[in-house]
Amino acid sequence: MRASAARNLPALLLGLREEGFSGTVRVAGTPGGTIHLRDGLVGAIETPGAPTATSTLLTSGRIGDEDWLAACAAQRGADLLGERLVADGLVGAAELEVVCAAAVFDAAFALSLGAPGSWELGDPEPALLARPGVEPRQLTAETTRRISLLSRLWGPPGELVRVRPVPGMGVVEGPLSGRHEDILNQVNGRRTARDIAFALGRGLYAVTLDLIRMQTLGFLRWETPTVPGGRPSTAPRVTPGRTPAAGPPPVPSRTEPLPRRTPRGGEKGGK
Amino acid sequence: MSTAVEASLARFLDSPGVTGVALVDAVTGLTYGVAGDTAEAGDGSESSEFAALVAERLGRAGAEGELESVVTTSLRRHQVLVTVGRPAGDPLLLTAGLDRARVNLALAARSMGDLAGEVLA
Numbered sequence: 001m002r003a004s005a006a007r008n009l010p011a012l013l014l015g016l017r018e019e020g021f022s023g024t025v026r027v028a029g030t031p032g033g034t035i036h037l038r039d040g041l042v043g044a045i046e047t048p049g050a051p052t053a054t055s056t057l058l059t060s061g062r063i064g065d066e067d068w069l070a071a072c073a074a075q076r077g078a079d080l081l082g083e084r085l086v087a088d089g090l091v092g093a094a095e096l097e098v099v100c101a102a103a104v105f106d107a108a109f110a111l112s113l114g115a116p117g118s119w120e121l122g123d124p125e126p127a128l129l130a131r132p133g134v135e136p137r138q139l140t141a142e143t144t145r146r147i148s149l150l151s152r153l154w155g156p157p158g159e160l161v162r163v164r165p166v167p168g169m170g171v172v173e174g175p176l177s178g179r180h181e182d183i184l185n186q187v188n189g190r191r192t193a194r195d196i197a198f199a200l201g202r203g204l205y206a207v208t209l210d211l212i213r214m215q216t217l218g219f220l221r222w223e224t225p226t227v228p229g230g231r232p233s234t235a236p237r238v239t240p241g242r243t244p245a246a247g248p249p250p251v252p253s254r255t256e257p258l259p260r261r262t263p264r265g266g267e268k269g270g271k
Numbered sequence: 272m273s274t275a276v277e278a279s280l281a282r283f284l285d286s287p288g289v290t291g292v293a294l295v296d297a298v299t300g301l302t303y304g305v306a307g308d309t310a311e312a313g314d315g316s317e318s319s320e321f322a323a324l325v326a327e328r329l330g331r332a333g334a335e336g337e338l339e340s341v342v343t344t345s346l347r348r349h350q351v352l353v354t355v356g357r358p359a360g361d362p363l364l365l366t367a368g369l370d371r372a373r374v375n376l377a378l379a380a381r382s383m384g385d386l387a388g389e390v391l392a
Contacts, residue, residue, distance in 0.1 A: 060359035093275035095391040098294070098303050099360065105301055132274065142301065145316065175330050177337065179298075179361070206298040206361055213323070 013136035016040050023124050029117025041133025042104055049110030050204040053103035053128050059201025063090050078126030100130035106203035108143045113158045146205055153212050161193045165211055165220040180214055189223050276304030279390050286382050288374025292367040295319055311368030318366045322352050347371055355387045
């Protein structure tokens with residue numbers, strides 16, 4: 001199929017499905033990304049807009065770093081890495097399917113939030129794949145459903161993922177679940193939904209839904225962006241559990257001097 | 272879509288009266304797999320929204336802890352939602368349709384609760 005013949009990305013994926021195409025589709029734009037296809041089915045999508053299955057498994061602690069590296073070393077071909085993880089007993093086959101499928105749908109949602117860019121087709125590249133893969137038609141339908149739901153609940157999803165929530169100050173209705181508490185620990189007025197998703201190893205769409213629900217319950221409120229359409233967030237990713245208790249972001253004092261590095265040459269090498 | 276998930280779900284159909292069962296993401300509503308009658312298992316997004324609504328209302332009413340299950344009964348069938356906890360990651364829901372004429376609800380609910388812990392194995 002001529003990549004330039006398709007009128008948009010969903011149409012391209014449908015055409016590639018009919019052809020049984022195996023390879024990659026590199027999508028330009030913001031966030032852009034790479035779509036991995038096997039026999040026309042979407043096996044994985046890598047985009048800076050949402051965590052991949054690998055990121056989800058590692059950040060959440062579901063698989064330890066050392067176990068992951070050992071599995072990668074034992075199985076050179078990343079296409080078969082999933083089978084290796086299951087064979088080593090690091091994750092169940094059904095659970096791996098769930099994680100990989102969730103990552104595909106989430107990345108498609110993240111891709112849909114940016115301005116459509118150009119694309120180009122390429123050869124297959126190794127990736128941790130959802131098995132057997134997601135039908136492009138199903139991917140488009142689910143992404144449309146997500147966009148519609150967020151639009152109904154909040155407004156334009158593209159703006160929603162750019163706002164930076166701050167902890168709520170009013171009366172809170174109901175108890176806080178563990179999932180919501182994890183989010184609240186990340187909310188500091190600087191992080192967007194995307195930042196929180198990466199920090200927790202959760203899906204962007206799931207985090208966005210939780211943020212809306214938490215805002216409704218009074219756990220947080222929205223910090224309206226001061227510069228409409230500003231640059232993407234570059235807030236640092238923080239490992240869960242290392243963030244101090246939620247609170248308003250510190251206001252820098254103009255009277256205090258900047259901190260100075262103290263030379264510690266005598267302690268070089270540590271204890 | 273998911274062979275390992277669907278194979279795991281198929282075990283639920285061995286229980287008498289279970290007509291359809293699905294594994295659904297409790298947060299996003301995405302359906303990961305279905306066994307049996309898809310319509311009987313219920314729509315994933317509707318099930319997740321309903322379970323979230325019930326959990327929220329129970330929380331406001333003072334209930335503590337995570338939602339375990341929801342049973343909705345109509346003239347001919349039961350719709351059962353069972354929360355599936357995970358070692359890491361967002362919770363899942365097992366959604367099942369049960370035929371009232373053939374099922375013992377107490378036994379079916381217990382069986383689903385027992386099997387829920389093994390569905391991701």
